[in-house]
Every structure is written in structure tokens, then in C-alpha cells.
Amino acid sequence: MxxxxxxxxxxxxxxxxxxxxxxxxxxxxxxxxxxxxxxxxxxxxxxxxxxxxxxxxxxxxxxxxxxxxxxxxxxxxxxxxxxxxxxxxxxxxxxxxxxxxxxxxxxxxxxxxxxxxxxxxxxxxxxxxxxxxxxxxxxxxxxxxxxxxxxxxxxxxxxxxxxxxxxxxxxxxxxxxxxxxxxxxxxxxxxxRRGETFVTRKITRAATRIKEGLQDALYMGNLEAKRDxxxxxxxxxxxxxxxxxxxxxxxxxATGETHSVQEFLEVVFSQLNLDWKQYVKQDPKYFRPAEVDLLLGDATKAKKNLGWTPKVTFKGLADMMVKADWELAKRERVIAESEGKKVGSKR
CATH class of the missing domain: 3.40.50.720 (NAD(P)-binding Rossmann-like Domain)
Known part of the structure; x- marks a missing residue:
């Protein structure tokens, strides 16, 4: 055969x-x-x-x-x-x-x-x-x-x-x-694996670098925008x-849930025992000329016809990204210290 x-x-x-x-x-x-x-x-x-x-x-x-x-x-x-x-x-x-x-x-x-x-x-x-x-x-x-x-x-x-x-x-x-x-x-x-200029990865990269003393602040645009x-x-x-x-x-x-950028900030920084308000600053250059305020998807058709449902929750996603980027920040800290650079810590 x-x-x-x-x-x-x-x-x-x-x-x-x-x-x-x-x-x-x-x-x-x-x-x-x-x-x-x-x-x-x-x-x-x-x-x-x-x-x-x-x-x-x-x-x-x-x-x-x-x-x-x-x-x-x-x-x-x-x-x-x-x-x-x-x-x-x-x-x-x-x-x-x-x-x-x-x-x-x-x-x-x-x-x-x-x-x-x-x-x-x-x-x-x-x-x-x-x-x-x-x-x-x-x-x-x-x-x-x-x-x-x-x-x-x-x-x-x-x-x-x-x-x-x-x-x-x-x-x-x-x-x-x-x-x-x-x-x-x-x-x-x-x-x-999200690109570091996209808002969620930008947040997890910055938060973990702040935790390891590699970065002092995070500059953001619109914190009220809501996404699924x-x-x-x-x-x-x-x-x-x-x-x-x-x-x-x-x-x-889609997941059928919507969360603001600020909510994502709060979840990520709290996982690192940091107060996001102490480190996050808004910068006009990161605002869009025309904003999309709210996106919330209804995936009923996909669930019915494809049998598809999302498995990872909003908090689970944040946990996953923080864990990966914290490991990356720790490696960066070790490299910086080996090169004799002065590194602080937010522990």
C-alpha cells in the first residue's frame, strides 16, 4: 500500500x-x-x-x-x-x-x-x-x-x-x-513571542526590566483603550x-472579554509586587491620530461550526508573558553585572 x-x-x-x-x-x-x-x-x-x-x-x-x-x-x-x-x-x-x-x-x-x-x-x-x-x-x-x-x-x-x-x-x-x-x-x-513594540509585550518587557533594575520608567499612550x-x-x-x-x-x-490597557498594566506590575503608577508615564507621541476605543469579539460562530474555544485566560496570558520576560530580564542583569555596569533592583 x-x-x-x-x-x-x-x-x-x-x-x-x-x-x-x-x-x-x-x-x-x-x-x-x-x-x-x-x-x-x-x-x-x-x-x-x-x-x-x-x-x-x-x-x-x-x-x-x-x-x-x-x-x-x-x-x-x-x-x-x-x-x-x-x-x-x-x-x-x-x-x-x-x-x-x-x-x-x-x-x-x-x-x-x-x-x-x-x-x-x-x-x-x-x-x-x-x-x-x-x-x-x-x-x-x-x-x-x-x-x-x-x-x-x-x-x-x-x-x-x-x-x-x-x-x-x-x-x-x-x-x-x-x-x-x-x-x-x-x-x-x-x-x-510578541514583538516588543506591541503594547502587551512592551509592558511585560519594561515591568520585568524595572524589577531587575535595568530600566526606570515606561512611557505609554492611551491607557483607556479596551481590547479583547x-x-x-x-x-x-x-x-x-x-x-x-x-x-x-x-x-x-475572540475571547469575548475586554480589558483596558490599564488593567493589563495593573495585572503585570502586581505580579512583580510593583506599583505601576510609580513607573508609568504617558507620552503624547504614543497616542494614535484616530483611536479605536473598544474592541470586543463574539466568536459564537467559531465555537458552533469549528468547535473552537480559547484555553488561556487574560490573567493566564499575563502570567505567561511575565514569566518569560522576567527570565530574559534576569539574564540581561547577569550580563550587565559581568560587564561591570551598576544595576539597581526593585525587589
């Missing part, structure tokens, strides 16, 4: 937070995983180094290809070579505040990049299923709370506008060309589940 060939998945943005967790999940399911990375003079594969290093031990099949979503011909070439069963489009300029500083690049990567990928899949004629990473930021100035798959969009940043474009192009290619293309409207999802925060490891499972269904549909993925 001929052995069944493993499924092939192609992940754009594999070196990011979501890409690394998704690669872990798919490799655990026996997939052959291919990732697209941009050529750089420095290595940016830290989040997936453990997967690449362990592949000789576990037998996992993982391959990386140079490419960029803004290069449509390059996308066609990779697709034709890999012939993936599933494509997960996670690549993006994903920082909302930065999108105001680099709006044109954000649109090129997040909107036209998605268009290039969809068109490349259509042009190659491959029977590929595609997942598009949509965002709760598309709701922006929300029309209703909680937000569902039917809530109208009112984007409030160049990033969100680009994601709305990609959302509707994904729907259009599904309806016009009968492609299996779905949008996952994911609300905020965090982890110890979950764990990235939970959310990538929902991505996979969306591509396993008989019918392609769009889904909201």
Missing part, C-alpha cells in the same frame, strides 16, 4: 509570532511546512530557530524560501514549486501606530501584497485553500458591541484600511473564482480549523 503523502502548507510571515505558533501546530500534525522569508543582511528567524534545529531529531519537514508579497511573479514561482494544499497569509506590516508613519508601505504589503497572492493562486490554477489574516482593527469606530461577522467595518488607521481591502478581495476571489478562501477576523492575540486579548497559540488552531471545513466561511476569533 502506497504511503499517504503529508499535506503541504505555505506560510507567509512564518518568522512572526503567529507564523511560528502555526508552524509548530502544523508540524505536530505531520504537515510539510514551507515558509516565505524576506532576504535580509541580518537573521530574523529567532522565533522558528528551535523548529529548524529540531527537524533532524523529530523528522519534521520544514523549508524556507526567499520571497516578498509585493513581488507577484516571485509568489507565482514559489507556489508553482511548492504546490501547497493550504496557504496561510500572515505576512504584514502589522503595527497600527507605525502604519501612520509608513502608510504607503503598509498598503503595499498588507493590501496589494494580499492581492498579489490571491492572483498568483488563481493564475497557477492550484486547488489551494487560502487563509487571510484579517483583523479586529477593521471595525475601528465600532457600530455595535460585541462585534460579529456581520458588524460593518469603520477602519481608523492605514493598517486597518489595508486589511479591509484584503478582506473584501478574499471574499471576491471566493465568489468570483470559486476559490476556497477565508478570512479569520482575529482580535488581539499575544504571547511571549487572547493567546496566539490558541488562535492559530482556529486558522487551521477554518481550512478543514467543507464550506469556506469567514470567522471572528
Amino acid at each position: 502506497q504511503a499517504t503523502q503529508p499535506k503541504k502548507a505555505l506560510i507567509t510571515g512564518i518568522t512572526g509570532q503567529d507564523g511560528s505558533y502555526l508552524a509548530e501546530l502544523l508540524l505536530g500534525k505531520g504537515y510539510e511546512v514551507h515558509g516565505i522569508i524576506r532576504r535580509s543582511s541580518s537573521f530574523n528567524t529567532d522565533r522558528i530557530e528551535h523548529l529548524y534545529a529540531d527537524r533532524h531529531i523529530t523528522g519534521a519537514k520544514m523549508f524556507l524560501h526567499y520571497g516578498d508579497l509585493v513581488d507577484g511573479m516571485g509568489m507565482r514561482e514559489v507556489l508553482s514549486r511548492v504546490k501547497p494544499d493550504e496557504v496561510y497569509n500572515l505576512a504584514a506590516q502589522s503595527h497600527v501606530r507605525v502604519s501612520y508613519d509608513q502608510p504607503v508601505y503598509t498598503v503595499q504589503a498588507d493590501a496589494l501584497g494580499t492581492m498579489n497572492l490571491l492572483e498568483a493562486i488563481r493564475d497557477t490554477g492550484l486547488p489551494t485553500r487560502i487563509y487571510q489574516a484579517s483583523s479586529s482593527e477593521m471595525y475601528g469606530k465600532v457600530r455595535e458591541t460585541p462585534q460579529t461577522e456581520l458588524t460593518p467595518f469603520h477602519p481608523r488607521s492605514p493598517y486597518a484600511c489595508a486589511k479591509v481591502f484584503s478582506y473584501w478581495q478574499t471574499v471576491n476571489y471566493r465568489e468570483a473564482y470559486n476559490m476556497y478562501a477565508v478570512n479569520g477576523i482575529l482580535f488581539n492575540h499575544e504571547s511571549p 486579548w487572547g493567546f496566539a497559540g490558541d488562535y492559530v488552531e482556529a486558522m487551521w480549523l477554518m481550512l478543514q471545513q467543507d464550506k469556506p466561511e469567514d470567522y471572528v476569533i
Whole structure:
């Protein structure tokens, strides 16, 4: 009997937070995983180094290809070579505040990049299923709370506008060309692998560094903004589940709870026995030109159709991130002391 060939998945943005967790999940399911990375003079594969290093031990099949979503011909070439069963489009300029500083690049990567990928899949004629990473930021100035798959969009940043474009192009290619293309409207999802400029990781990094005497203060923007925060490891499972269904549909993925930035500050600093008010200062440069005040998702459809529910709680997420960043801060302290630098402590 001929052995069944493993499924092939192609992940754009594999070196990011979501890409690394998704690669872990798919490799655990026996997939052959291919990732697209941009050529750089420095290595940016830290989040997936453990997967690449362990592949000789576990037998996992993982391959990386140079490419960029803004290069449509390059996308066609990779697709034709890999012939993936599933494509997960996670690549993006994903920082909302930065999108105001680099709006044109954000649109090129997040909107036209998605268009290039969809068109490349259509042009190659491959029977590929595609997942598009949509965002709760598309709701922006929300029309209703909680937000569902039917809530109208009112984007409030160049990033969100680009994601709305990609959302509707994904729907259009599904309806016009009968492609299996779905949008996952994911609300905020965090982890110890989150980039350090994103608000949750910025807080846990700063708080643990303050605890170890490596930093004196944390400068923040709007503390009243409320978000629906979950764990990235939970959310990538929902991505996979969306591509396993008989019918392609769009889904909201969220916890159904909302917490303010200040609440996250309070939980993190209290875990370190610190009073956040003594160290946190507000700086106007971190405020957005147009704020999104409240995001709260209703994942009822995902729970019913996909059988998906989040496992990690808000406090559990904060605990996880503090634990990881505290270990990192302790290592930084040891290095600083070995170099003869004077380091204080908030113990």
C-alpha cells in the first residue's frame, strides 16, 4: 500500500509570532511546512530557530524560501514549486501606530501584497485553500458591541484600511473564482513571542526590566483603550480549523472579554509586587491620530461550526508573558553585572 503523502502548507510571515505558533501546530500534525522569508543582511528567524534545529531529531519537514508579497511573479514561482494544499497569509506590516508613519508601505504589503497572492493562486490554477489574516482593527469606530461577522467595518488607521481591502478581495476571489478562501477576523492575540513594540509585550518587557533594575520608567499612550486579548497559540488552531471545513466561511476569533490597557498594566506590575503608577508615564507621541476605543469579539460562530474555544485566560496570558520576560530580564542583569555596569533592583 502506497504511503499517504503529508499535506503541504505555505506560510507567509512564518518568522512572526503567529507564523511560528502555526508552524509548530502544523508540524505536530505531520504537515510539510514551507515558509516565505524576506532576504535580509541580518537573521530574523529567532522565533522558528528551535523548529529548524529540531527537524533532524523529530523528522519534521520544514523549508524556507526567499520571497516578498509585493513581488507577484516571485509568489507565482514559489507556489508553482511548492504546490501547497493550504496557504496561510500572515505576512504584514502589522503595527497600527507605525502604519501612520509608513502608510504607503503598509498598503503595499498588507493590501496589494494580499492581492498579489490571491492572483498568483488563481493564475497557477492550484486547488489551494487560502487563509487571510484579517483583523479586529477593521471595525475601528465600532457600530455595535460585541462585534460579529456581520458588524460593518469603520477602519481608523492605514493598517486597518489595508486589511479591509484584503478582506473584501478574499471574499471576491471566493465568489468570483470559486476559490476556497477565508478570512479569520482575529482580535488581539499575544504571547511571549510578541514583538516588543506591541503594547502587551512592551509592558511585560519594561515591568520585568524595572524589577531587575535595568530600566526606570515606561512611557505609554492611551491607557483607556479596551481590547479583547487572547493567546496566539490558541488562535492559530482556529486558522487551521477554518481550512478543514467543507464550506469556506469567514470567522471572528475572540475571547469575548475586554480589558483596558490599564488593567493589563495593573495585572503585570502586581505580579512583580510593583506599583505601576510609580513607573508609568504617558507620552503624547504614543497616542494614535484616530483611536479605536473598544474592541470586543463574539466568536459564537467559531465555537458552533469549528468547535473552537480559547484555553488561556487574560490573567493566564499575563502570567505567561511575565514569566518569560522576567527570565530574559534576569539574564540581561547577569550580563550587565559581568560587564561591570551598576544595576539597581526593585525587589
